[in-house]
Amino acid sequence: MKGTYLGEFEEIVLLTIGVLQGDAYGVAIKLEIEKRTERKPSIGALHSALSRLEDKGFIESREGGATKSRGGRRKRYYTITAAGKRTLVKANELRNELFNLIPNLSFYGLN
């Protein structure tokens, strides 16, 4: 398996899957990201990231129902695995920790 490093875009995708709560499939994730981050990931880039995340074991997928608008093709729904959750928590903690270590002074200086 590939390493468990979590890229920035991957983190956003992972978080979005969490946000969508079981309703996360390709187009839904894409639209959600667009809505919240003002970036427009291409569907290819998104699926590429999804496939990477799945390889790393952070998400799992199941195939769901087809709709007419999809030309009869099924959707694939993604959910976060336990490992994915752990990694997200860890990344969040790490960030907070580092954030807290920054002396206030520097912030003032920056402003």
Added chain:
Amino acid sequence: MSKRPPKWADRFLEWFCSEEQIEILQGDLYELYEWRIAEKGIWRAKLCYIKDVLDMLRPFALKKKSPRKINHIAMLKSYLKISLRNLIKHKVHTGINVAGLVLGITCGLVLFMLVKYELSFNNYHENGDQIYRISSATTVEGSTSFVGGVPIPMLDAAKEEIVGLENATLLWSPGSDDFKIDRANAEQAIFKNGIKVAYTDASFFEVFTWPWSEGNPKESLSQPNELVISESLADRFFLGSSAMGQVIYYGDTPMTIVGIVDDAPENSDLPFDAFVSIASMANNPLTQKWTITSESVALFVQAAKGVSREQLAVQMPKLKERMPEKLRKYFNENAGFSMDHVLEPLSEYHFDTRFENFSGRVASRGTLNTYAVVGLLLIITACVNFVNMTLAIASKRTKEVGVRKVLGSSRGQLVLRFILETFAVTFLSIVLSVVLAGVVMRLWVNDFMEVNILMNPFQDTALLSVGLGLLIIITLLAGLVPAFTSARIASIRALRGHLAPGGKWSTFRRGLVVFQLLAAQVLIFGTIVVIRQIDFATSSDLGFEKEFIINVGLPDTEERTRQLLKSELSGAVGVESFTFSQNPPISASERGGPVNIKSKTGEMVQLNLQIRDTDDQYQETYQLKMIAGEWLADKKVADRYVVNETFARKIGFKKPKEALGFNIQIWGIAGPIVGIVEDFYAKSIHHEIGPMIFWNDPGHYRSLGLKLNATNVSRAVEDIERVWEGVYPDQAMNFYFLDDQIQNLYAGEMRMSKIMSVFATITILVGCLGLYGMVLFMASQKSKEVSVRKVLGASAKHIIQSFSLEFIKLTVLAFIIAAPVGYYFMNNWLRDFAFGVDIGPGVFMIVIGASILITILTTGYQSFKVATSNPIDSLRNE
């Protein structure tokens, strides 16, 4: 406007996208597309769709190669095993296949080597492309005769008259004398025949590439009595001790050895062992004579760099102007005569059959082309055979293909397997052929063709590349077709036992068989014509007696020895009669030339006359038929003539008999015609019969002809040898039988006929193999059909007929093409002969008859077997 996304983009996606991903990805793309139509309109949606498809070209989405790893080694092992089993299972097919291929390629290679050998002649001279030979062409009454030599003074004329020469050199090889060496404390050693000697000077070694191992080529051969010998000759003469500076006798003249040169290479037309300085001959009158043109002299010029052949050729007429006043006048006054000079590059020296050369080996381009064509035909026939058989076997193996496909073989693997298998068989066959060709070469061909060719593919790049080329071509031809046809068939059909190559390929195979038959028929045709022509040449009535006649060459023309021989031979047992003359009636060497003769009406006619100097016994010994008058008397001077019919006609007598008593004058000698003989062949039947006269001239009697008693030939020869030893104690007797000599005139044709018959036989054999293979295949393919027919009431006879008819049709079809092709080629060949046989309908009948017979014999047994088999055997299993 369709609402669907662009079709081609969709197809592209389906093409590159893996099966696992396509469902989801395409679904997402469609959904986005719908959404975009609502949001941004159809055009933007379509554009975005295309962009997204292209953007999908990411590693995760691409088709993966087979996810399972295949153990290739194990697979190859399996292929090898199955291939071997298959080869063994189809023993007969494999045998025919390999035998045919080996046979064809072996012969093809032998012919290739022969042609290559002849083409390699004189190709090693560094200045080769600048060297030209100048030779003579004498024209009388429109017919031109060619002589490879020139008068010796022509060397200086060429040097002075021709602009653009770098060098010029002359070789003179008037026949060799004995070499004698005084050995310390031993008898004088004498080296007789077989040593080829030429007179020349240092310029020869400047023009031609000829390495010296001792001595200085620049300063040698300028003084009289200098000698240069080859290394092997030096070894023979001095047995390893140094030869340089030694004095030996050539004839009776002492010569100093001033240089040792390498032996002449195998492929040289100047195969001399010794060179004597031409200055040694300064006193010989021939060196000044303009009237003698002989094959024993060769003039070579080397053009300066950048001077073309044309630039030299246009200067040739200048050489005529250098002839002495008297000769020029003679030619000028007789408009019908002319003496011209021909410039010919060294690269043609070995191939121009108009001239002789010093190796005695002139290869006509026509013969070489014939060899090349025959060789090519053989190789093609063998390949065709191979392709055909491989196709036949392959179609029997469709079940195997089916099973392999079901078990997961890809088409590529199957194709690879077929090709590998063909490659292996071809490779083995070619290796076998090269070895076999080497053996055949060494055992027979070298002797027969008087060549010395070694086959070593590791040193001979041409041979190696031919071998590799054949390997690739045959593998591709014989491997690819069955590979693709068999591999393409659907597995279900294959498993049911459908035979793969359908109608299209069976036509193809038939075409191949027709081609084979065609090649065989053309060769049979050619062989029959050649054999007939040679038979005609050697057995036709030549107009004189040739059985039991021997000819002895005389070392001198002195009256004393002649009288001595006469008195001794009169008592010899078994000698019926004998005659002194210049030549026997038929002879390759000529005496005579252009003359002007006053005809019956008083006009002067020009004749290219042949002259035979004979004594009184000539007519009796050779049994020439007299038409009128009587033969010559035994006289010491020429004062009366016997002529042949053609001569009499040419000087205006419609009835040759009437020429009797007519007075003619030849070369200033006048006399009456006292006898007229029937025309006879004076040269090989390549030539027309020309006008000829006979007169007494003892000064030219170089040949003793003896008619022996048929019952006592060996005794007679012994007697003659005894007489000879009494008269010429220190000379060897050279004699030959006239009929052998006549055969020698056709040596080239004889050789060709033998080669043609051998190769025709082999082509026929290979063709038969092809036929046999095809009938085997047909028999197994049609066994069910035949059985059903039999059950429905067909008799064995019907079935054999229908089988044979099929093949006879093919044979006739081949003949329709072969007949005109063979006729065209052989008619061309026969044009070389003044007297050629007719290609009558008989030849065609033989060819078609023989090939139908061969076809029936080859296919008969298999047809019979199929026709008499029990229908149950093939119908039981379905």
